[in-house]
Amino acid sequence: MDYLSSEPGQDHLLCLAGEAIEGNEISVIHLQDISVRYRLIRERRRTFQAHVINYLKGKRIAAESLWALKQIYLEIPKGESLGIIGHNGAGKSTLLKVVSGVIKPAEGEVHVEGRIAPLIELGAGFDPELTGRENIYLNAAILGFSRKEINSKFDRVVEFSELAEFVDSPLKNYSSGMVSRLAFSVAIEVDPDILIIDEVLAVGDVVFKKKSKERIMQFSQKGTTILFVSHNMDEIRTLCTKVLWLDQGIEKMMGKPEAVIPAYEAYHAV
Amino acid sequence: MKLLQEFSEILRYRELLRNLIERDIKKRYKRSALGFLWVMLDPLLMMLIFYIVFAGLFGKAVGNYTAYVITGIIMWQLFAQGTKVSSTAFIQNRNLISKIQLPTAIFPIAMVGSSFAHFIFSLIPLFIIILFSGTIPSYYLPLLPVAIALIVIFSMGISLTISTLTVFFHDVVYIYDVLLIGWMYLSAIFYPVSILPQKFQMLMSLNPLYHYISLFRACIYDTTLPIAEHLMFGTAFAVVSFAMGWTIYHRNRDKIIFYV
Numbered sequence: 001m002d003y004l005s006s007e008p009g010q011d012h013l014l015c016l017a018g019e020a021i022e023g024n025e026i027s028v029i030h031l032q033d034i035s036v037r038y039r040l041i042r043e044r045r046r047t048f049q050a051h052v053i054n055y056l057k058g059k060r061i062a063a064e065s066l067w068a069l070k071q072i073y074l075e076i077p078k079g080e081s082l083g084i085i086g087h088n089g090a091g092k093s094t095l096l097k098v099v100s101g102v103i104k105p106a107e108g109e110v111h112v113e114g115r116i117a118p119l120i121e122l123g124a125g126f127d128p129e130l131t132g133r134e135n136i137y138l139n140a141a142i143l144g145f146s147r148k149e150i151n152s153k154f155d156r157v158v159e160f161s162e163l164a165e166f167v168d169s170p171l172k173n174y175s176s177g178m179v180s181r182l183a184f185s186v187a188i189e190v191d192p193d194i195l196i197i198d199e200v201l202a203v204g205d206v207v208f209k210k211k212s213k214e215r216i217m218q219f220s221q222k223g224t225t226i227l228f229v230s231h232n233m234d235e236i237r238t239l240c241t242k243v244l245w246l247d248q249g250i251e252k253m254m255g256k257p258e259a260v261i262p263a264y265e266a267y268h269a270v
Numbered sequence: 271m272k273l274l275q276e277f278s279e280i281l282r283y284r285e286l287l288r289n290l291i292e293r294d295i296k297k298r299y300k301r302s303a304l305g306f307l308w309v310m311l312d313p314l315l316m317m318l319i320f321y322i323v324f325a326g327l328f329g330k331a332v333g334n335y336t337a338y339v340i341t342g343i344i345m346w347q348l349f350a351q352g353t354k355v356s357s358t359a360f361i362q363n364r365n366l367i368s369k370i371q372l373p374t375a376i377f378p379i380a381m382v383g384s385s386f387a388h389f390i391f392s393l394i395p396l397f398i399i400i401l402f403s404g405t406i407p408s409y410y411l412p413l414l415p416v417a418i419a420l421i422v423i424f425s426m427g428i429s430l431t432i433s434t435l436t437v438f439f440h441d442v443v444y445i446y447d448v449l450l451i452g453w454m455y456l457s458a459i460f461y462p463v464s465i466l467p468q469k470f471q472m473l474m475s476l477n478p479l480y481h482y483i484s485l486f487r488a489c490i491y492d493t494t495l496p497i498a499e500h501l502m503f504g505t506a507f508a509v510v511s512f513a514m515g516w517t518i519y520h521r522n523r524d525k526i527i528f529y530v
Binding site: 101129130138147 | 296368528
C-alpha cells in the first residue's frame with residue numbers, strides 16, 4: 001500500500017522530464033544583453049613616449065570607442081541553425097567571437113555549452129613554411145586534439161581535402177583554394193556541438209563548395225547547433241531555421257528566414 | 271585559482287604547445303644546410319670567439335676558462351633567446367588569438383619551451399668540451415634539474431611580462447633588445463667577478479642571471495662556488511619574476527585581443 005501511494009508523485013516527475021525532452025528547449029547558447037566595445041585606432045597610444053607625454057599633460061583621453069554590439073540577447077536551442085546577416089561592420093563576426101569565447105564582452109553574460117568548432121577564417125593557424133602534413137597536425141592541435149586523435153583522423157582529412165599528392169610540400173606552394181580546402185577538412189573533423197561558420201562556403205571550386213555544403217548539412221541533421229554568417233541569402237535560406245539581422249551592432253530583426261530576408265533585402269534596395 | 275585554471279587549460283593544450291615548439295625549431299633551421307646541427311655549433315662558435323678574444327685577458331684569473339665560458343654562454347642563451355623571441359609572441363600569433371579561443375599564455379611559454387629544447391641539445395657540446403678539456407664533473411650534478419627549473423621559471427616570468435607589455439607598447443621590443451645586450455655584459459659570462467671593483471661585486475648579487483649562471487657552473491664543474499647562496503637567490507628571483515609576469519599577463523589578458 002505504501003508503495004502504491006507514492007506512485008502519483010513519481011508519475012508527475014516522469015511527466016515533467018518527458019516534457020523537457022520532447023520540447024527540446026535546452027538552449028546551448030544563451031547571451032544575456034551582450035555589449036562589446038572596440039577602441040578606435042587613433043586613440044591607441046602605442047609608444048611609451050606618447051603615453052608619457054599624454055600622461056604628463058594630464059590628458060587622459062576619454063576612450064573614443066565604438067559599440068560593435070549593443071544589448072544583444074540571444075537564445076539558441078540545441079540543433080538550431082541561426083543565420084546572421086547584416087552589412088560589413090554590423091557586428092556579425094564580433095558576435096561569433098563572443099560565442100566562441102575569444103572576446104569577453106564589456107557587458108552582459110555568456111553561457112555556452114558544448115564543444116565549439118570555429119570555421120572562422122580558415123587557415124588562421126596555418127604556417128606557409130610548413131608542409132601540408134605539418135600544418136594538419138598544427139591546426140588540429142589548435143582545435144584541441146590530442147596526438148592520438150590527430151593520428152586517427154589524419155587519413156580522413158587528407159582524403160576529404162583531395163590533396164594527398166601535395167601533403168608533403170610546403171604550404172606556400174599551395175594555391176589559396178588548396179589552403180582553404182585543407183583547412184576546411186581539418187576543421188570539420190572536430191565533432192562539435194556548436195559549429196561556427198564565417199563565410200567559408202566561398203572557398204574552393206564548385207565541386208568542393210558543394211561537398212562542404214553537404215557536410216555542413218550533415219552536421220545540421222545530426223543535431224549540431226550552427227551559427228552561420230553569410231552575405232549569400234540563398235545559402236542562408238537553405239541552411240538556417242532562424243535569422244538574426246544585425247545593423248551597427250544592434251538587433252534589427254530576428255525570426256524565420258522567409259520573414260527576415262525579404263525585409264533585409266527591401267531595406268537595402270532603397 | 272585562476273592561475274591553476276589557466277595552467278590546466280595549457281596542459282590540456284599540451285599538444286599545441288608541442289607543435290608550437292616544434293614549429294619554432296623547424297622553421298629556424300629548415301632553410302639551412304646544416305640544419306639542426308646549428309643548435310650545437312652555435313654555442314661552440316661563440317665560445318671560440320670569446321676564447322680567442324678574452325682567454326689571454328681573463329684566462330689566468332678564471333682557471334678553467336673553456337668550461338667557464340661555455341657554461342656562461344649556454345645559460346645565457348637559455349634565458350635570452352627564449353625571452354627575446356617571446357617579446358613578439360602575442361603579436362606574431364594575432365591571427366590565432368583573435369579568432370580561436372585558446373589559453374593565450376601558451377605562446378610566450380612555447381617560446382621559452384623552444385629555448386629549453388635548444389638548451390637540451392647544447393648539453394651535448396657542453397659535455398664534449400668538459401670531457402675533452404679534462405675537467406672533473408661536479409658532485410653537485412644531481413642538482414642540475416633544480417638549477418634549470420629555476421632559470422626556466424624565471425624566464426617564463428620575464429617572457430609573460432615582455433610579451434604582454436609589447437602588445438600595448440611596441441617600443442618594449444627595442445628596449446628589451448638593448449637591455450639584453452647590457453645585461454649580457456653584466457652577467458659575468460666571459461670574465462670573472464673578481465676583476466670588478468669591490469662595490470660592484472656586491473651589486474652582482476642583484477643580477478638574477480649571475481646566480482643562475484653560477485648555479486649552473488657549480489652543478490657542472492666548479493664545486494668552490496657558494497651553491498646554497500645561489501640557490502637561495504635563484505629561487506627568490508624565480509618566484510618574484512613569475513609572480514610579476516603572471517600578474518601583468520592576467521590583468522591584461524582580456525584586453526590583449528583588442529590591441530594585438
